[in-house]
Amino acid sequence: MELPPDISLKMTQPGLGTRFWIFPQPPFILGYEQPDRVLLPILPDEIADGPSDVSMYVADPLYDKEPYGFRDLPPFRGPRRRSVRPGPDGNFDSLDPRSRDYLGVHAYACIHFVLEAWRNYVARPMHWFFSDFYPRLEIVPFVRWDNAQAGFGFLELGYSDAGGQQWPYALNFDTIAHEIGHLITLSQTGVPGSLSRDADFFPFSEAISDSISLISFLHFDSAIDRLLRRTKGNLLLYNELNRFAETSPETQIRLATNFRRMSEVTSEVHDRSLPFLGAIFDTIVELYHRELVASGCADRRLLSVNLRDLAQDEFDWFRQSTAAACRDRPLFFKLALTKARDSVGAAIGAALHRLDPDTMRLGDAALAIISAADLQTAAQLEENFVWREIIGSR
């Protein structure tokens, strides 16, 4: 018997997009060693060698470049490694995703993936905040630096240390999505000019970039599948969702599942961003529970227990009942999670342009997101922002 050829490997029909490999989590994370093949909605004839296109390009220095600073900005004018070319069919999935050459291609693909997801939520034009000076974002896929940064005209990626080995941030979707999150935010709020002393723009921006990273990760079908299978539908377990910051390039590890309130954090930017991020994460989980209850996949009791203070027997009961339902009706769990993801993503995306970066407080941002949300999402967000002491009860 002759098997038909793998249809996913056939040449992409013109007009559909271009294929790439993306690791939804860095390949050193157990269960994520293999990349996903994704079809990005940019056509092969719109991508030049590099890769590069009208909105971004990869510049991969031949030597160890210093990170950009105040005096030193793009474009990179030094000698570069040779531009990466697609395969003969115009796609990039014939390249080895673990090769040195692929680092820039991976970063490029991740950026397009995140922008594509957020284009839906923002629903307004997104321009680089530096587009008056630089029409295109420069992607520097590897600098010898244990950090990553997005700035005026560039995204540059160093490496993290994991298990005694150096891992390029160019293979870390979360890091890239977080940095692009800063650029998406600035595309809507504009750049702060003269920040008032009380302004909360920086902690807000960290919380939103983490939320953008988290929500973008949930756009990989394979990631949702793995997450739900591994947790058996119980998102209160420690899992990929809150591990996204584990190799964070920033000094403070940020956790989306935290129980911090504003009265418990310091004024340090990342610390101060935690309650806001926690409120966003809790809202996604609670909306997910509501959907599960609505589709008959979870007991109504789930909506009345206090999730932050579950007794062990309540937790065990929840775990067993969702595990059974998740085994029998996994599709409804997936639908519940994508709906919760999109409700919160749409509220954030629609609120960003309403904020004044110079004067905004975290409470203003919370109210803008609540007022941009649908009714059920708004109620859940409000409850969580109140509990986090970001807004008062109304």
Ligand SMILES: [Zn+2]
């Ligand atoms: Zn950041």
